[in-house]
Amino acid sequence: MIRFLFRWIVRLLFLAGFAVFGYLVYFYFEIAHEVEPLVHYNPPKTTQIFDRNGKLLANVFEKEHRLYVPYKEIPGRVIEALVAIEDTLFYEHHGVNPEAIFRAIIKDIKARKMVEGASTLTQQLIKSTLLTRKKKIERKIKEALLAIRLEQLLSKEEILERYLNAVFFGHGYYGIRTAAYGYFRKDLDELTLKEIAVLVGLPKAPSAYDPTRHYANAMARANRVLNRMKALGWIDEETYLREIKEAPKVYDDTLTKNRAPYIVDAVMNMLQKEYPDIRRGGYKIETAIDLEYQQMAKSALNYGYDAYLKRHQNDDTNTSVxxxxxxxxxxxxxxxxxxxGGVDYKKSAFNRxxxxxxxxxxxxxxxxxxxxxxxxxxxxxxxxxxxxxxxxxxxxxxxxxxxxxxxxxxxxxxxxxxxxxxxxxxxxxxxxxxxxxxxxxxxxxxxxxxxxxxxxxxxxxxxxxxxxxxxxxxxxxxxxxxxxxxxxVTNIYDNNSRLIKHxxxxxxxxxxxxxxxxxxxxxxxxxxxxxxxxxxxxxxxxxxxxxxxxxxxxxxxxxxxxxxxxxxxxxxxxxxxxxxxxxxxxxxxxxxxxxxxxxxxxxxxxxxxxxxxxxxxxxxxxxxxxxxxxxxxxxxxxxxxxxxxxxx
Missing domain, CATH: 3.40.710.10 (DD-peptidase/beta-lactamase superfamily)
Incomplete structure (x- = not known):
């Protein structure tokens, strides 16, 4: 009797496993096409406007502020730091990490709830761009299947490029180059290792680790990144000790960094008909403006404005207009x-x-x-x-x-x-x-x-x-x-820095x-x-x-x-x-x-x-x-x- 029951249980388990496998295969082919936005990745990118000397006048974007960076321009240290803290076996798996999944399941069972994920970088990319962040079984299964599919279509380098340009780094910054300029006013190749560690530590909890609001948390997270790199043998003891002592200067800038709003409006009005995607196409616009002159002109106009108000402060003149x-x-x-175009853009954006x-x-x-x-x-x-x-x-x-x-x-x-x-x-x-x-x-x-x-x-x-x-x-x-x-406007470049119009x-x-x-x-x-x-x-x-x-x-x-x-x-x-x-x-x-x-x-x-x-x-x-x-x-x-x- 016991042997009979055992056989039926084995058969049922086999049938159930076969059914699950069949379902997963069916589900895989049903959803495989959903990775297309990542295969043909073209996210909205920030257009930047510069003065004649290469100084930034403003960032212009619709919803997401993103300065795109191709893989070839990403320093190796950035890749190492990211892989060390997020997905050590990134170059070995095919989208999912079974060992990490098993480890996470054990912890979830013990806690009787989902307390730990086992997402690879590929899964994180899928989650941040194609799926919701809610921890549901169906979503996790879909995430894993799409990660496997994406790994079949893209190289590891292409996946890393998309990840580092897609994920949110807090403070309104999308993509690691955006965050580097935003937090440190540096491009990626100018960053110190500690600054790199700050950035790669952000996607896990962008708000909690935002260095402009929670500096201590951000530095502690960065030190964990450095410690992980040392444990893997990717940096030596001397480098580790030097970097953990560094306290990088962090800037709390606005996203647009608009230093000449009347100019920016005029440029946008001039170009938006010819370039309908001007706010999301990642263009680089060079102008004839000299920011130094612009600031002097603004100061001079305010000088004349204040002198007029002072002359008529005690009479009945309506100075409000x-x-x-x-x-x-x-x-x-x-x-x-x-x-x-006026004495105060905040009060009136009309360009006189x-x-x-x-x-x-x-x-x-x-x-x-x-x-x-x-x-x-x-x-x-x-x-x-x-x-x-x-x-x-x-x-x-x-x-x-x-x-x-x-x-x-x-x-x-x-x-x-x-x-x-x-x-x-x-x-x-x-x-x-x-x-x-x-x-x-x-x-x-x-x-x-x-x-x-x-x-x-x-x-x-x-x-x-x-x-x-x-x-x-x-x-x-x-x-x-x-x-x-x-x-x-003197020159317009596309997102790949190719001159498209002079x-x-x-x-x-x-x-x-x-x-x-x-x-x-x-x-x-x-x-x-x-x-x-x-x-x-x-x-x-x-x-x-x-x-x-x-x-x-x-x-x-x-x-x-x-x-x-x-x-x-x-x-x-x-x-x-x-x-x-x-x-x-x-x-x-x-x-x-x-x-x-x-x-x-x-x-x-x-x-x-x-x-x-x-x-x-x-x-x-x-x-x-x-x-x-x-x-x-x-x-x-x-x-x-x-x-x-x-x-x-």
Whole structure:
């Protein structure tokens, strides 16, 4: 009887074992395809934006911050440390470790619950990417089967590469390179052995071992890694004793490390249409920005902002809507070195440097005067700074326009130089009237300014442009007649560091150097003794033009030195007037001075004086050094214009 029962029990066990085996085989083939995401592994990767000197401006990502590292760039010590603490027999098993499983089962039976896992690195990879972390029998079986399948399809090196890029290292860091940069600000090949031990010890319990929150726990875990490596004979006693004493410096950085948010937004807006995966494709974007300039520009803009608030702290002025923007270009290339879209990104992410359209006022006058020079006028040619009445029709209504100077006075006949130096409205209007609207438009068309008014209001800068657009226009003076398209992005690389696009600088010659220099000389005088006096920098040539619109709604200062161009705008976001007596010369010009002073402190090698081109001639007349060119000779006689009423 006993023998009979024993036979049936053996048969039943055999049948049960065969059934389990059959089920596992069936289950294996049912789920085998689920490893495909790991076989063709392409996780979301962080795009990084750099300045012109290779300094990180920001990390940009959607959900997971991951800086991918291929296996060939992973140091051997990282692999050794990982295998030592997580899966010593990694190179010997085929996805699962039977010995470890048996050991874990015994412990689980004794504890009457699942207290220890026996996961290999391959199983951990499966668990962290394809499965849940809940300790259920069915999940563990699936995990083991998928690990076996993955080992059939991938090499050990490929599995390690995926593991070290996929797993979570705490603090929002996915992948070991991300964690290395995040915690230690180092790439993998720069890490010490103790820092490596900290990192490979993290995946077991990322929150508990996060060194920014639980430093002691992290170091204790790292020391266990080092101890395991010593026990295996992979490091010697001397190395072990030296490394356990090390206390690495840990950084608690933000994930994005965004040091120039207005720049980053502008880059993303520029590229996201052409590269829909820009936030997850792991691109490397090189910009023309110089982070040093960016920080100086931000500091300069805040200086002007604080000065305005201080001037009006005791009056009824609403300063809550007051804001500004600043653009700095390389005057010889058009590269955008700095761009600050507001005084506080946290309060307002709206980029006024790019997206706002504000009246430019008198800042547009130099282009009108340059047109006159192109037509043969000379800086010493005279124009009437007198009052005139203009009659025009608006629908069925006849109206009069009687423009005035800001100072509400008249100078009579004055030179073009003096008219622009003191930003005389009436002189400019009369000059436009002399030139003719159609001629002026024809001469200005190469500048590419859209929506220029077809009436005399063009003389007062009745044109809405962004600070970046204004900066673009002023490159024609900063580079002696050559108009540059501002360049923000220079190169884009894919995740394998292959160059996929280079953005060429775009330039177009508008004026000859000698003709442009006539205007540069006038604009330099504006800073020396005109409306731009608050932008003077000792020992350095600064040229520029103020801009103040009606009722001081917008205030500008557009400037350049022999090397660098800077444009500043201030105004209220709701288009209401600024406080009384605020002008481009008072509100914006000091910002330029502050910026250039900081710049030459850091870069004393910069050019201090404008270089006069060939074709510019000098003559002394009445004790004055006058300049002229073949196209713009000195006037032979005064121009006389009487008061009159003009109808248009």
């Amino acid at each position: 007051f804001n500004g923007a600043m653009v700095v270009l390389d005057g010889r290339s058009g590269d955008i070195l700095a761009m600050v 440097a790019v997206s706002s359209r504000r009246q430019v006022g008198s800042a547009f006058k130099p282009f009108i005067y340059q047109t006159a020079l192109e037509l043969g006028y000379n800086p010493e040619s005279k124009v009437a700074d007198i009052a005139r009445t203009y009659r025009f029709e608006s629908g069925d209504t006849k109206k009069l326009w009687q423009p005035k100077n800001y100072e509400k006075d008249y100078k009579g006949m004055i030179t073009l130089r003096e008219a622009l130096i003191h930003s005389r409205n009436l002189a400019t209007i009369n000059l436009v009237s002399e030139i003719g609207i159609m001629t002026l438009h024809k001469k200005l068309s190469p500048l590419g300014v859209k929506n220029l008014p077809y009436n005399l209001s063009i003389a007062l800068g009745n044109i809405a442009l962004s600070p970046l657009q204004v900066a673009r226009l002023y490159t024609v003076f900063a580079d002696m007649g050559r108009l540059h398209e501002p360049r923000l 953005y060429n600088a775009k330039v177009k010659k508008i004026y000859s150097e000698s003709q442009a220099y006539l205007m540069v000389d006038i604009l330099r005088d504006i800073v020396k003794r005109g409306t731009g006096r608050n932008a003077r920098v000792k020992g350095m040539d600064v040229a520029g033009k103020t801009g103040t619109t009606n009722k001081s709604v917008d205030t500008w200062f557009c400037s350049f030195t022999p090397d660098v161009e800077a444009v500043v705008w201030f105004g209220n976001d709701n288009n209401t007037p600024l406080a009384r007596r605020e002008t481009g010369g008072r509100t914006a010009a000091p910002v330029v001075r502050y910026f250039y002073q900081k710049l030459i402190q850091i870069h004393p090698e910069f050019k201090r004086k404008f270089k006069e081109p060939e074709g510019v001639y000098h003559v002394m007349q009445n004790g004055k050094d006058l300049i002229y060119t073949d196209k713009s000779p000195l006037p032979k006689e005064d121009q006389i214009i009487e008061n009159e009423e003009i109808i248009f």
